[in-house]
Amino acid sequence: MSNAIEQKRRIEQKLLDKARDTEYRRRLGQFATPFEMAQEIAAYSVSLLNSQQIRFLEPAVGTGAFYSAVLALEGRPEITEALGFEIDDEVVHAARRIWDNGIKIINADFTRETPDSKQINLLISNPPYVRHHYLATDEKMRMQRIIESTLGIHVSGLSGLYCYFMLLAHKWLDANAVSAWLVPSEFMDVNYGAAVKRYLLDKVRLVRIHRYDPAKLMFDDALVSSAVVWFVNEPTAEDYPVEFTFGGTIENPDQHKTLQRSLLSVERKWTRFPEHDTRQLISSQPKIKDVFEVKRGIATGDNSFFILDKNKVDALGLKHDYLTPIIPSPRHLDVTELFADESGNPKIESPLYLIDCNLPEHLIKTLYPELFDYLQSGIGSVSNRYLCKAKRCWYQQEQRKPAPILCTYMGRGAKGGAAPFRFILNHSRAIATNSYLMLYPKEAYRLTLATNPSILKNIWTGLNNLPAEHLVSEGRVYGGGLKKIEPKELGEVVCTGSFEPLSLELDFAAG
Numbered sequence: 407m408s409n410a411i412e413q414k415r416r417i418e419q420k421l422l423d424k425a426r427d428t429e430y431r432r433r434l435g436q437f438a439t440p441f442e443m444a445q446e447i448a449a450y451s452v453s454l455l456n457s458q459q460i461r462f463l464e465p466a467v468g469t470g471a472f473y474s475a476v477l478a479l480e481g482r483p484e485i486t487e488a489l490g491f492e493i494d495d496e497v498v499h500a501a502r503r504i505w506d507n508g509i510k511i512i513n514a515d516f517t518r519e520t521p522d523s524k525q526i527n528l529l530i531s532n533p534p535y536v537r538h539h540y541l542a543t544d545e546k547m548r549m550q551r552i553i554e555s556t557l558g559i560h561v562s563g564l565s566g567l568y569c570y571f572m573l574l575a576h577k578w579l580d581a582n583a584v585s586a587w588l589v590p591s592e593f594m595d596v597n598y599g600a601a602v603k604r605y606l607l608d609k610v611r612l613v614r615i616h617r618y619d620p621a622k623l624m625f626d627d628a629l630v631s632s633a634v635v636w637f638v639n640e641p642t643a644e645d646y647p648v649e650f651t652f653g654g655t656i657e658n659p660d661q662h663k664t665l666q667r668s669l670l671s672v673e674r675k676w677t678r679f680p681e682h683d684t685r686q687l688i689s690s691q692p693k694i695k696d697v698f699e700v701k702r703g704i705a706t707g708d709n710s711f712f713i714l715d716k717n718k719v720d721a722l723g724l725k726h727d728y729l730t731p732i733i734p735s736p737r738h739l740d741v742t743e744l745f746a747d748e749s750g751n752p753k754i755e756s757p758l759y760l761i762d763c764n765l766p767e768h769l770i771k772t773l774y775p776e777l778f779d780y781l782q783s784g785i786g787s788v789s790n791r792y793l794c795k796a797k798r799c800w801y802q803q804e805q806r807k808p809a810p811i812l813c814t815y816m817g818r819g820a821k822g823g824a825a826p827f828r829f830i831l832n833h834s835r836a837i838a839t840n841s842y843l844m845l846y847p848k849e850a851y852r853l854t855l856a857t858n859p860s861i862l863k864n865i866w867t868g869l870n871n872l873p874a875e876h877l878v879s880e881g882r883v884y885g886g887g888l889k890k891i892e893p894k895e896l897g898e899v900v901c902t903g904s905f906e907p908l909s910l911e912l913d914f915a916a917g
């Protein structure tokens with residue numbers, strides 16, 4: 407392949423990405439595969455192929471990252487046929503400009519297509535990751551019916567479009583065809599992934615799953631952590647080894663484990679591999695720490711200096727570039743659900759802002775003279791306070807992301823056994839001081855909770871309904887009846903019932 411074509415493809419892809427906003431791209435699942443990633447996936451896929459010819463399919467072709475990567479492989483078999491489907495007209499035009507005599511680009515919805523014969527022996531795809539709530543019910547039902555009749559597998563209505571793609575593509579595959587799917591790793595754990603897992607274990611021969619390290623972001627869609635699934639259309643009733651790898655590169659993963667297919671059919675949580683073995687027990691007594699990481703809010707060093715109300719912000723002429731909304735202390739917040747305006751600021755009577763600027767002083771002086779003047783007023787007083795003195799620069803703040811649930815961890819509790827602590831559902835982007843504990847969903851649950859607000863809401867309701875003694879027994883009681891619970895202690899609170907909404911979607915991992 408001439409490098410010039412790949413260059414041209416990258417430019418076309420960049421122009422397309424630029425012209426579309428994130429919401430549009432989410433609806434169509436338009437997150438292009440970086441070429442280096444496409445190359446390593448293509449190389450491993452072709453190495454599994456047992457044929458002198460390639461009959462290639464890219465069902466959600468975009469500008470053809472995988473086709474381009476296969477073409478570029480040295481010593482590859484001859485490509486005798488190459489087909490790509492793409493639903494978006496403009497993407498189709500761009501792809502045709504690039505591949506005028508390469509892959510045949512068909513402008514169609516792949517989920518509606520049927521081949522004349524099982525013609526494909528190599529399929530590589532990064533299918534659209536469109537989440538289920540963007541899919542129309544009748545569309546889901548249409549695809550479910552086809553899959554039920556061709557594979558005898560029922561697909562849950564909570565499945566993302568990528569699951570339908572994987573299963574609908576089966577009818578294109580010739581015997582021994584190799585498939586590689588770059589998909590969200592979520593299917594490995596959640597209930598709706600059962601259909602894909604059944605397909606991988608019963609209808610084809612699963613070869614390998616490589617999970618990318620979620621700490622190293624692959625796509626602009628920050629919620630997605632990705633995996634590549636390879637399988638061969640060669641079903642067998644026998645047991646066989648499947649490879650699980652994690653991190654690093656496909657050629658040189660950071661972790662590696664081989665598991666028998668028979669084990670995979672009893673272990674529902676596949677992201678345990680390769681790091682862990684199969685589970686010994688599934689906890690029926692889930693604790694807060696199983697689902698959330700509990701962190702204390704930030705210690706500013708001097709709330710009265712660093713946290714300002716709107717009047718003060720206006721009077722000082724401070725700018726929102728370095729102000730982060732922050733939640734008032736529990737004494738001044740009487741709600742348990744904190745709503746947000748369009749910018750994500752909490753909808754409360756007197757919003758507060760934290761001065762959150764980690765720039766060196768000389769830059770602040772140039773960029774934000776109004777902030778510089780204000781900070782000057784704290785030198786010698788605030789700057790000498792214990793916590794401020796310990797920081798690299800005295801006005802610097804700890805960095806925290808907004809947490810979807812907060813807990814007021816000190817209180818007496820009303821008479822009649824009411825819980826002394828409140829759980830607050832936070833829809834805003836405000837962070838909190840150390841008068842709160844912040845509950846962050848653990849990685850395995852992050853996506854589910856971010857995309858299913860009703861599950862999060864049910865959990866929050868469950869937490870607020872926990873019997874007071876459950877919370878108090880993990881915490882401490884001080885003289886005068888003041889009760890307090892520390893982050894670690896809150897993590898130990900057992901919440902049978904409160905996490906039921908989540909267990910509909912996910913298993914509870916014991917470790």
Ligand SMILES: C[S@@+](CC[C@H](N)C(=O)[O-])C[C@H]1O[C@@H](n2cnc3c(N)ncnc32)[C@H](O)[C@@H]1O
Binds near residue numbers: 464472531535
């Ligand atoms: C995740 S992107 C991948 C593009 C390309 N294969 C790559 O790896 O860079 C998915 C592509 O599928 C297209 N798409 C979405 N729904 C589709 C459908 N029902 N049929 C065909 N293509 C679709 C999107 O427009 C987008 O270009």
